[in-house]
Amino acid sequence: MLYGRSAETAAIDDLIDRAGKGHGGALVLRGEAGAGKTALLDLAASRGGPMRVLRTTGVEAEADLAFAALHQLLLPVAGLLDALPEPQAEAVRGALGLGPAGSGDRFLLAAGVLSLLAEAAAPNGLICVVDDLQWVDRPSADALLFAARRLRTEPIAMPLAVRGDAPVKGLPSLEIAGLAEPAAAELLDAGFALAAPVRRDLVALTGGNPLALHETARLLTPAQRAGREPLPDPLPGGSRLFGDQVAALSPGARLTALLSAVESDLGLVLRAAERLGAGDAALPELESAGLAGVSGTHVRFRHPLIRSAVYEAASPAARREAHAALAEVSGGDRRAWHLAGAALGQDEPVAAALALAAERARDRGGYGAAATTLTRAAELTPEPLVRAGRLKDAAVSAWLGGRPGQAESLLAEARELAGADTELTMEIARLRGRFELNSGNAAEAVRILAAGDTLDMLADASEAASYVGDTAAMVEIGRRAAAFPEGFLRDVVAGIGATLAGGGGHDLLRRALGRTGELREAAEFLWATAAASYLGEVDLSSDLAERAGRVARVSGMTGQLPVVLEFVATAERLAGRLAESRAVSEEGLELAREAGYANTVAAHLANLAAVAALRGEEEACARYAGEALAIAVPHRVGLRAGLAAYALAMLNLCLGRFAAAHDRFTAIVAAGPGAGHPTVVWRSTPDRIEAAAGAGDGDAARAALEAYERWSAHAGTAESRALLARCRGLGLPDDQAVEALGEASRLHANPFEAARTGLLLGERLRRTHRPGEARAHLRAAFETFQRAGAAPWARRAYGELRAAGESVHAGKDAPPAPEVAPDLWGMALDALTPQELRIATLVADGATSKEIAARLFLSPRTVEYHLYKIYPKLGITSRTELARLVVLRKAPAAQHSML
Numbered sequence: 054m055l056y057g058r059s060a061e062t063a064a065i066d067d068l069i070d071r072a073g074k075g076h077g078g079a080l081v082l083r084g085e086a087g088a089g090k091t092a093l094l095d096l097a098a099s100r101g102g103p104m105r106v107l108r109t110t111g112v113e114a115e116a117d118l119a120f121a122a123l124h125q126l127l128l129p130v131a132g133l134l135d136a137l138p139e140p141q142a143e144a145v146r147g148a149l150g151l152g153p154a155g156s157g158d159r160f161l162l163a164a165g166v167l168s169l170l171a172e173a174a175a176p177n178g179l180i181c182v183v184d185d186l187q188w189v190d191r192p193s194a195d196a197l198l199f200a201a202r203r204l205r206t207e208p209i210a211m212p213l214a215v216r217g218d219a220p221v222k223g224l225p226s227l228e229i230a231g232l233a234e235p236a237a238a239e240l241l242d243a244g245f246a247l248a249a250p251v252r253r254d255l256v257a258l259t260g261g262n263p264l265a266l267h268e269t270a271r272l273l274t275p276a277q278r279a280g281r282e283p284l285p286d287p288l289p290g291g292s293r294l295f296g297d298q299v300a301a302l303s304p305g306a307r308l309t310a311l312l313s314a315v316e317s318d319l320g321l322v323l324r325a326a327e328r329l330g331a332g333d334a335a336l337p338e339l340e341s342a343g344l345a346g347v348s349g350t351h352v353r354f355r356h357p358l359i360r361s362a363v364y365e366a367a368s369p370a371a372r373r374e375a376h377a378a379l380a381e382v383s384g385g386d387r388r389a390w391h392l393a394g395a396a397l398g399q400d401e402p403v404a405a406a407l408a409l410a411a412e413r414a415r416d417r418g419g420y421g422a423a424a425t426t427l428t429r430a431a432e433l434t435p436e437p438l439v440r441a442g443r444l445k446d447a448a449v450s451a452w453l454g455g456r457p458g459q460a461e462s463l464l465a466e467a468r469e470l471a472g473a474d475t476e477l478t479m480e481i482a483r484l485r486g487r488f489e490l491n492s493g494n495a496a497e498a499v500r501i502l503a504a505g506d507t508l509d510m511l512a513d514a515s516e517a518a519s520y521v522g523d524t525a526a527m528v529e530i531g532r533r534a535a536a537f538p539e540g541f542l543r544d545v546v547a548g549i550g551a552t553l554a555g556g557g558g559h560d561l562l563r564r565a566l567g568r569t570g571e572l573r574e575a576a577e578f579l580w581a582t583a584a585a586s587y588l589g590e591v592d593l594s595s596d597l598a599e600r601a602g603r604v605a606r607v608s609g610m611t612g613q614l615p616v617v618l619e620f621v622a623t624a625e626r627l628a629g630r631l632a633e634s635r636a637v638s639e640e641g642l643e644l645a646r647e648a649g650y651a652n653t654v655a656a657h658l659a660n661l662a663a664v665a666a667l668r669g670e671e672e673a674c675a676r677y678a679g680e681a682l683a684i685a686v687p688h689r690v691g692l693r694a695g696l697a698a699y700a701l702a703m704l705n706l707c708l709g710r711f712a713a714a715h716d717r718f719t720a721i722v723a724a725g726p727g728a729g730h731p732t733v734v735w736r737s738t739p740d741r742i743e744a745a746a747g748a749g750d751g752d753a754a755r756a757a758l759e760a761y762e763r764w765s766a767h768a769g770t771a772e773s774r775a776l777l778a779r780c781r782g783l784g785l786p787d788d789q790a791v792e793a794l795g796e797a798s799r800l801h802a803n804p805f806e807a808a809r810t811g812l813l814l815g816e817r818l819r820r821t822h823r824p825g826e827a828r829a830h831l832r833a834a835f836e837t838f839q840r841a842g843a844a845p846w847a848r849r850a851y852g853e854l855r856a857a858g859e860s861v862h863a864g865k866d867a868p869p870a871p872e873v874a875p876d877l878w879g880m881a882l883d884a885l886t887p888q889e890l891r892i893a894t895l896v897a898d899g900a901t902s903k904e905i906a907a908r909l910f911l912s913p914r915t916v917e918y919h920l921y922k923i924y925p926k927l928g929i930t931s932r933t934e935l936a937r938l939v940v941l942r943k944a945p946a947a948q949h950s951m952l
Contacts, residue, residue: 054243055092056263057236064227065097069210073104073178075918077204079211081186081221084229086291086358087264090214093229094182097212104178104210107170110353111188112317113360117426118386119419120148122193123166126181133172138907140607141165147417148192154416159192159454160614160644160910162418163199168912170200171207175914178208185357186215191421191454192414198224199647203911206918231261245270248280258288264356268294292361298342299362306342309335310363311371313345313352315394316379321387322352325378373397386410386426393429404433408443411450420454423447428463438477441470445481452484457492457649464488483510486517491616492651495520496689503530508537508546512580515546519583520652522691522730528554541568545580552587553731559767562588569597575605575617582620586732589768591776592802595624602637606908615645619656626664629805629841633894635664636887640909655684655693662700666707669845674704695721695733699740706740707845711747718744719753735764739780743813746783754784775800779810787821798830808837812850815857824857831857884926892919893927897936 055062061082068080082090098106109126131151134142145165146152173179183189183197201211202223215221232240237256240263241247247255247270259265269288276282289296302310308331312322326335336352339345345354354360364372376394383391389406396403407430415423427447434440444467452460464484471477486502489495495517502514503526511534518526531550537543544565551558562584569581578601585594602621605614618641625634642657662677678697685694702717718741722734738761745754758780765777775797782793794814801807815831818824831854838847885893888909895905902916909916924930927938 055089055096056240056243057232058089058093061093061227061229062096065093065212066100068212069097069101069104069180072180072204072208072210073101075206075208077207077209077211079201079204079213079224081224081226082212082214082229083218083221083226084214084216085262086216087262087268087356088229088231089263090216090229091184092263094184094212094214097210098180098182101178101180101210104180104208105173106180106182107173108182109184109189109193111183111185111190111194112351113188113357114315114317116188116190117390117422117429118190119192119414119417119422119426120150120190122183122189123196124149126183126193126197127166127169130169130173133169136172136913137165137168138903138913140907141168144418145169148196148419154413157416157418159195159418159420160199160647161907162192163196164906164910164912166196167200167203167207167910168906168914170209171912171914174208179210181209181211183211183213186213186221187217187219188357190419191425192417192419195421195454198222206915207912231259232256232263232266233261237261237263237266241266241270245273245278247278251278251280251284254284258284264358265290265294272297292358292365295344295356295359295362296366298344299359299366302342302344303335303338305330305332305335306338307363307366308371308375310339310345311367311375312379313339313354314360314363314367315372315375316383316387316391317351317353318383318387319347319350319352321379321383324382325375328378328381329374386413389426393433396433399435400433401435401439404430404439404443407433408446411446415450420450421456423450424454424456424459424463437470437472438474441467441472441474441477441481444470445477445484448484452488455647455649457488457651461485461488461493479505479507479510483513486510486513490517490520491653492649494687494689495652495691496523499523499526508534508540508543512542512546515549519549519732520690520692522695522733524553524731531558541565541571541577542580545584548584549587559588566593573604575601575613578604579617579620589735589765589773590770591627592770592772595627598624615641615648615650615653615657618644619653619660622657622660626660626667627805628803629808629837629843631664631667631842632885632887632890635661636891638664639887640891644910651684652688652690652693655681655688655690656696659685659693659696659700662697663703666700666704667841667843667845669704669707669843671704671708674700691728691730692732695728695730698728699733699737702737702744703740706744706747707843709747709845709849711744714744715741715748715750715753735761738764739776742780742783751784758784770802771800772802772806775802775810776806779806779813783813787817790817791821804837805841805843808834808841808850809846811837812846812853815850815853819853819857827857828854828859832859885923889919889923889926892916893923893935896920896932897938899936 064080068078071078082093084090098108107126107129109122111122115121127149131149134145140161141164143152144162147154148162170179170181186194204211234256238252241252244267255266255269259269272289274282277284308329309322309326312325316322343355344359345352373395376391380388380391380395389410392403392406407426411423411426411430414426424447427443427450431440431443431447434443444463448460448463448467451463464481468481471481482501483505486498489498489501498517499514499521502510502517505511511530515527515530518530528550531547534543535547544561548558548561548565551561565584566581572578572581578597582594582597582601585597598620601617605617618637622634622637622641625637638657638660642654645653645657658677658681662674662681665674665677678700681697682694685697698721702714702721705714705717718737721728721737738757742754742757745757761780762777765773778793778797778800782790782797785793791814794810794817797810798807798814801810811830811834815827815834818827831850835847835850835854838850891909892905895908902913905916906913929935
């Protein structure tokens with residue numbers, strides 16, 4: 054029976070009730086040892102009626118064994134794996150040891166865990182109980198917490214218990230404090246006859262901790278319980294609560310208890326106990342003493358503090374002896390860890406065994422365990438260079454496991470040991486540079502990477518310099534890259550440098566783009582995206598970014614997807630697919646935060662600010678831009694700081710505040726966050742010209758046009774020529790402007806940019822008293838802006854149409870005019886959540902629910918749930934109708950750059 058826990062019980066009941074109704078979630082029960090967390094989890098497991106219950110408990114002895122807790126939790130439902138998307142199923146089978154290792158992608162594995170839990174929840178729901186999360190092995194914890202943060206549409210309740218202040222990000226928590234005096238008194242009265250003053254003193258001295266109350270009262274003498282003798286001073290606490298019971302055990306039982314404290318597997322404990330002569334009666338003695346018991350194939354202590362008491366009572370020599378005995382009867386990763394526990398000083402064979410265990414964990418996606426295992430292997434490694442190599446590998450695993458702080462510490466230690474070994478030193482330097490680029494100071498990344506003498510390091514240095522906006526560094530790096538043999542990567546890096554230097558790079562970039570048919574990796578497509586961008590071919594750049602995203606989603610790339618999604622989200626935004634861009638950035642933002650990629654977080658926040666600007670959402674734009682700048686400015690990521698500043702300028706331009714927009718665009722070139730970044734300056738130039746023209750600053754508009762003409766001189770695509778024609782038209786008298794804007798309108802391949810040009814053309818035609826010609830351009834622009842959700846421009850087009858003599862209906866809920874064909878997709882777009890929009894788009898592209906689940910790290914059941922919500926929102930009933938609507942919305946090649 055639980056005493057004094059009505060609020061906690063209500064919270065658990067609410068969690069389970071909401072899960073039963075299809076609104077899943079997790080709740081972290083946080084408190085000190087003995088506070089009653091396990092009792093509350095037991096209560097949760099009993100409250101779900103027909104709901105299935107799965108349970109796992111972190112065991113300190115297994116905290117370094119990759120996927121130990123996940124194996125315990127999921128093995129009972131492993132028969133459901135065939136229902137998962139195959140990549141997810143392979144990843145889970147590999148983690149559980151039921152098949153070969155998968156791709157090693159921890160996101161894919163975590164999505165597989167979520168999908169398997171969703172399958173296990175059918176048909177009545179699931180209660181997934183996780184106890185002692187602080188001791189759950191890292192790969193299991195990572196996968197479970199990934200799933201816990203994504204239970205919104207699953208009928209799953211996940212109560213988790215954690216001791217102390219162990220960090221659990223992104224989940225609601227409930228503090229399990231000591232019992233109030235009335236409840237504590239009730240608990241004591243149920244088991245002990247205590248004098249009232251003694252009872253009050255116990256409650257005060259234990260802080261109402263239920264375990265401490267019960268165990269301390271049990272240890273008291275009759276005279277102490279009656280108050281005739283004082284209470285012990287100090288009261289026994291922590292593991293000392295069970296010290297007397299452990300000391301009272303026979304030698305054989307103490308030995309078996311120690312074996313159980315360092316190994317939970319029953320078979321291994323019994324075989325090791327037999328080797329050490331513990332005797333057949335040892336385990337029954339532990340059970341009869343109430344200290345431990347057998348649960349399936351494991352030995353479990355009644356409370357983790359008993360394990361601590363057993364371990365603390367043993368001498369270091371006895372602990373090593375226990376590990377040695379267990380190593381003799383075990384194999385694989387367990388043997389490696391027990392050999393490490395038995396080691397006295399450095400031992401290369403043991404270190405090598407741990408390194409192999411780390412490799413197995415890494416191949417299954419257990420990067421956190423691999424980092425821990427390699428760190429221990431390094432401690433046992435006598436040779437300094439080998440130790441440095443293992444620390445370097447541990448750093449990589451920590452990084453891929455989403456722990457950049459640990460990765461940097463390990464790499465710093467490896468660097469100190471590497472000494473004069475040039476190859477290892479360069480490898481460590483490249484990793485340091487990549488770590489800095491992804492989550493640290495991008496300028497420091499340039500400094501580190503530019504010191505390298507390989508093409509890969511120079512390419513990384515060029516990438517870092519492009520993020521900073523360090524043109525001089527990019528030019529110098531390109532010059533050095535040109536000395537390497539001809540090839541795709543060499544041509545791109547050298548070509549970018551030469552282009553920025555003012556001569557000769559365009560042929561190299563064109564040659565690199567001629568090799569795009571040979572590309573296979575997402576990173577290669579991103580380099581091709583950069584090549585097209587520096588040629589000024591924005592539509593080709595966009596297409597290549599989209600291809601990078603498709604490759605990244607199906608290739609099992611650990612850690613790279615959040616970065617690739619930066620470019621995919623930008624391509625969607627520049628195509629005018631604002632809702633899609635927002636959805637991709639929200640996905641990328643979530644994954645970047647999971648991975649610990651701070652600078653990628655800034656990129657997605659900056660893109661969300663730009664999307665909000667185009668939608669006229671002032672508060673959201675300012676908030677996202679501020680959050681992006683708070684990361685990008687101190688991290689010297691000029692590209693992302695510049696995009697955030699661009700978003701604020703675009704907000705003013707969209708809202709018709711031309712003078713304010715002109716000031717902000719001028720700052721992008723000359724001052725402020727990200728000022729002077731070549732990509733930001735170039736990409737913002739058409740908008741800067743429009744703002745300058747609107748503000749009446751003809752000189753600034755002409756100067757910007759001259760710069761844009763130089764940049765676009767080698768661009769050969771229709772969209773690049775269209776933008777240039779529009780920019781020229783903005784500075785011309787009305788009659789000449791109509792001709793230039795008309796040419797731009799005919800050239801556009803990007804419907805959103807075509808709409809912007811159409812609006813400008815319609816305005817000029819109306820101004821020159823040609824309203825009939827203006828209406829067609831304004832009507833098309835109005836439709837496109839409405840579909841895109843670009844409310845400020847839609848309102849502007851609406852006003853111009855009215856002024857041109859056409860009656861239209863604007864506003865979110867008003868239907869289009871009869872002469873404007875209704876666009877059901879556009880009308881319902883704002884009703885879809887970002888997740889629903891991503892699913893709808895993929896369904897329309899022909900992907901099955903399983904394929905969508907694999908790409909978006911969801912369960913197939915979640916995909917079907919979202920479709921159930923999508924169809925009525927769009928007023929349709931089938932995938933065929935959905936595909937038709939999306940085809941109406943999809944545009945030709947979109948405009949894109951690295952901005």
